[in-house]
Amino acid sequence: MSKRLFVKGNEAAAMGAVEAGCRYYFGYPITPQSDIPEYLSRELPPLNGEFIQAESEIGAINMLLGASATGARAMTSSSSPGISLKQEGISYMAGAELPGVIINISRSGPGLGGIDASQSDYFQCVKGGGHGGYHIPVLAPNSVQEMYDLTMHAFDLADLYRTPVMLLGDSVIGQMKEALIPNPRPVRELPAKGWAVRGKSGAEQRVVKSLFLGDGELEAHNWHLHAKYQVMKEKECISEEYETADARLIVAGFGSVSRIAHTAVTMARAEGMKVGLFRPVTLFPFPEQALAQAAARAGKVLVVELNTGQMVEDVRLSVGAAAQVSFYGRPPGAGSLPSPEELLEVIRKNYEETAR
Amino acid sequence: MQQVFKRPQSLKDVQTHFCPGCHHGTIHRLVADAMDLYGVQDRTIGVASVGCSVFLYGYFDIDVVEAPHGRAPAVATGVKRARPDSFVFTYQGDGDLAAIGTAEIIHAANRGEDITVVFVNNTTYGMTGGQMAPTTLVGQKTSTSPYGRDKSKDGSPIRMAELMAQLGGVAYSARVAVDSPKHVLEAKKVMREAFGYQAQGKGFSFVEVLSACPTNWGMNPLKANARIGEEMIPYFPLGVFKKEEA
Numbered sequence: 001m002s003k004r005l006f007v008k009g010n011e012a013a014a015m016g017a018v019e020a021g022c023r024y025y026f027g028y029p030i031t032p033q034s035d036i037p038e039y040l041s042r043e044l045p046p047l048n049g050e051f052i053q054a055e056s057e058i059g060a061i062n063m064l065l066g067a068s069a070t071g072a073r074a075m076t077s078s079s080s081p082g083i084s085l086k087q088e089g090i091s092y093m094a095g096a097e098l099p100g101v102i103i104n105i106s107r108s109g110p111g112l113g114g115i116d117a118s119q120s121d122y123f124q125c126v127k128g129g130g131h132g133g134y135h136i137p138v139l140a141p142n143s144v145q146e147m148y149d150l151t152m153h154a155f156d157l158a159d160l161y162r163t164p165v166m167l168l169g170d171s172v173i174g175q176m177k178e179a180l181i182p183n184p185r186p187v188r189e190l191p192a193k194g195w196a197v198r199g200k201s202g203a204e205q206r207v208v209k210s211l212f213l214g215d216g217e218l219e220a221h222n223w224h225l226h227a228k229y230q231v232m233k234e235k236e237c238i239s240e241e242y243e244t245a246d247a248r249l250i251v252a253g254f255g256s257v258s259r260i261a262h263t264a265v266t267m268a269r270a271e272g273m274k275v276g277l278f279r280p281v282t283l284f285p286f287p288e289q290a291l292a293q294a295a296a297r298a299g300k301v302l303v304v305e306l307n308t309g310q311m312v313e314d315v316r317l318s319v320g321a322a323a324q325v326s327f328y329g330r331p332p333g334a335g336s337l338p339s340p341e342e343l344l345e346v347i348r349k350n351y352e353e354t355a356r
Numbered sequence: 357m358q359q360v361f362k363r364p365q366s367l368k369d370v371q372t373h374f375c376p377g378c379h380h381g382t383i384h385r386l387v388a389d390a391m392d393l394y395g396v397q398d399r400t401i402g403v404a405s406v407g408c409s410v411f412l413y414g415y416f417d418i419d420v421v422e423a424p425h426g427r428a429p430a431v432a433t434g435v436k437r438a439r440p441d442s443f444v445f446t447y448q449g450d451g452d453l454a455a456i457g458t459a460e461i462i463h464a465a466n467r468g469e470d471i472t473v474v475f476v477n478n479t480t481y482g483m484t485g486g487q488m489a490p491t492t493l494v495g496q497k498t499s500t501s502p503y504g505r506d507k508s509k510d511g512s513p514i515r516m517a518e519l520m521a522q523l524g525g526v527a528y529s530a531r532v533a534v535d536s537p538k539h540v541l542e543a544k545k546v547m548r549e550a551f552g553y554q555a556q557g558k559g560f561s562f563v564e565v566l567s568a569c570p571t572n573w574g575m576n577p578l579k580a581n582a583r584i585g586e587e588m589i590p591y592f593p594l595g596v597f598k599k600e601e602a
């Protein structure tokens with residue numbers, strides 16, 4: 001039914017947003033995500049949607065806040081330095097329980113850093129980023145198809161849990177071209193948006209806010225948000241496993257590096273090593289249980305990241321004493337993307353240690 | 357007996373938290389009056405800012421979105437674009453609009469967003485305890501300009517209504533005061549005119565209101581009220597600076 005297309009990851013995400021019913025987009029140019037605003041500036045107006053190139057990422061996230069407050073499906077996208085600017089708005093949206101999708105095609109840092117593939121913003125995205133101790137679901141696609149599918153999923157999660165949702169990729173995922181099957185939006189039952197501001201129209205006043213000054217109000221609100229995060233942890237974890245059933249070593253990685261690790265694991269298998277790959281697709285909620293089970297069977301986990309060690313903290317928390325955890329990182333920068341052969345060498349070393 | 361004065365329908369029947377002699381309450385009333393005039397209460401979405409007016413939703417009987425400090429014009433842009441049939445206004449202080457939110461107000465105005473902005477200039481950061489604002493007069497002592505605002509270091513107070521009038525997207529920009537019955541009546545007329553631009557879909561309208569903050573000016577309400585005419589109006593002249601024809 002659906003045709004096969006050959007598109008960039010960024011375009012696939014933009015297409016997924018349109019298919020999910022998003023008609024409002026607010027953004028600001030930054031490499032390597034500018035294909036997203038470019039695509040939507042072309043595609044939204046004919047659909048009676050609105051595209052605004054905002055004055056800044058701060059402007060863009062607050063336009064998203066406003067559009068989402070009316071109950072509309074809306075989105076923004078940016079890359080690391082721009083995501084830093086959006087953090088205030090994301091915190092306000094989390095506090096006011098507003099849905100909304102934020103695509104982060106991250107780049108390397110700190111500071112202006114560089115535009116190369118990087119996973120150095122795991123902490124920023126997964127651990128809150130802005131003030132106030134909130135969480136938002138973070139989805140980490142590793143293919144063009146997933147850029148499309150997970151963007152649609154992000155809109156559903158946002159509406160289901162009344163929360164901003166982030167899609168975290170990098171220049172590898174955003175810029176590469178692959179085949180895409182643009183499936184229709186999945187049918188999902190979603191709650192009505194009775195909270196949205198629309199103009200009273202004779203009904204009760206509706207207020208979208210994150211200020212809670214009454215005695216005990218804010219504490220109760222924080223426990224309410226916490227309870228939502230617990231439900232997400234129970235229901236919304238997504239992960240992918242490859243050759244983990246009999247593995248004695250599990251390689252764990254997300255996003256772009258998981259593609260390289262996949263090749264390395266296949267090469268290791270060809271050499272007779274019992275190695276598997278565990279890929280978290282949701283970074284929040286982190287697939288703790290699935291990873292803990294796979295890790296306990298294998299006894300050892302090798303975490304691979306394009307940074308100096310961030311997701312590895314969540315891996316350690318997940319597996320506890322059930323498995324040994326080691327880490328291999330390539331912090332971001334030109335020429336720092338590891339080759340499959342490089343990862344194979346690291347796998348070999350770690351595998352030999354388990355065999356001893 | 358004929359009733360000649362009553363609470364506007366768009367205002368709730370509650371007491372405000374404002375200090376004695378504060379002008380925020382009077383300005384709220386003028387905004388509600390304009391909403392009532394055009395009968396838009398039921399389709400109005402107000403955007404509250406961070407400052408002494410943050411409790412907008414407590415006083416106006418309308419739907420409200422609370423914006424981060426300075427971001428109200430961007431939030432209002434998102435609201436209006438997603439619901440073009442709604443009536444949208446922001447209500448912002450001078451710290452909020454003329455300091456931290458400068459980029460948002462300039463660009464919302466320049467895009468000609470079909471919204472109304474009510475800008476309350478009390479030459480200080482009221483809510484945080486009277487620090488220097490971009491509108492603080494030269495020589496004015498505040499908690500962060502204890503020697504008085506120094507033009508050579510702190511710059512000159514920004515005249516926002518005139519600045520707004522320079523932007524292509526702005527249809528209406530005016531400055532009013534509410535320190536005397538005469539000025540209140542003029543302010544009422546201007547507020548109605550500004551809201552009228554949106555009611556007719558004519559574009560961005562801006563009303564700056566000179567406002568007293570007795571608490572942080574260290575004055576009693578009467579002295580604070582008098583300061584508007586004595587010190588503020590000479591620097592911030594009242595008037596309509598832009599009025600685009602239909």
Ligand SMILES: Cc1ncc(C[n+]2csc(CCOP(=O)(O)OP(=O)(O)O)c2C)c(N)n1
Nearest residue numbers: 406407408425449450451452480481482483
């Ligand atoms: C990002 C951020 N910075 C600072 C503050 C603290 N703050 C709250 S209100 C305010 C100033 C309000 O002054 P103004 O906008 O003039 O309103 P007024 O209270 O005078 O009506 C500030 C600085 C904040 N809430 N958020």
Ligand code: SF4
Nearest residue numbers: 374375378408482569
């Ligand atoms: S501090 Fe100033 S602006 Fe705030 S309520 Fe009191 S008088 Fe009004």
Ligand SMILES: [Mg+2]
Nearest residue numbers: 449450480482
């Ligand atoms: Mg002020």
